[in-house]
Amino acid sequence: MRTVTFAMNISLDGYCDHTIFNPTEELMDYYTALMDDVDLLFYGRVMYQLMFPYWADVARDKSGTPGENRFAERLTAIDRIVVSRSLQSADEKARIVRKDPAGELLKLKQLPGERISVDSVIMLPELITANLIDEFYFVVHPVIMGNGRHLLDVGSLQQxxxxxxxxxxxxxxxSVAIHLQQ
Known part of the structure; x- marks a missing residue:
């Protein structure tokens, strides 16, 4: 069975807005290394639209720092699933799934392959409840934001x-990277 991972940048007070953090070259290399044995990305629409086409443009134009360029090249080479009821189209390496993200991820987890990287705060409670996330990678940044998107909403987990x-x-x-397993 494939391993499913979840990785996220987070502030000291539990916020995870990707647009706030400015990763260093060292952090970009860390995130690139996390993708070494990933062969499928499992994104929600919001994260997909945040990550693509931005990183696809960086990969194509080599417009980032050396670390950003390496990350962009690795990320955009990976096949992806996008869970969305509203997204009309996606890039050529993506397939849109319209319903039952936990059921879809369970099927994918049982197929042969390497790791699956999940990146969706909205789907996280459902995927945790379905016991589908095997490993968590959090990079905790030394910042207190005071507002934004929380990793988990109050009451979103049953236990x-x-x-x-x-x-x-x-x-x-x-920043400190924390690797956790169930």
Whole structure:
């Protein structure tokens, strides 16, 4: 069975707005390395539209820093599933799924392949409840935002999720990566 991972940047007070954080080259290399054995991305519409076409343009034009260019090349090479009821079209490496994200992810998890990387805060409670996320990677940034999108809304989980700490990594920026497993 394939391993399903969830990775997210997060502030000290639990906010996860990707547009707020400015990753260093060191963090870009960390996220690129997380993609080394990923062969499928499983995104919600919002994250898909945030990540693509932005990173596709960076990969094509080599318009980022060296770390951003490496990340863009790796990310855009991976096939992707986009869960959306409203998205009309997606790029050539993406397939749109209209319903039952947990059921779809369960089917994909049982197919041969490498890791599946999930990136959707909206679907996270449903996927956790269905016991589909095997590993979590959080990069905690040394910032208190005070507003934005929380990782989980109050009451979005039926019961607490106990995780096992596997590894931590400290970055020169003051950010800390935390790797956890169920």
């Amino acid at each position: 607490k999720l106990n995780l096992k700490l596997i590894d931590t990594r400290h970055f020169d920026s003051g």
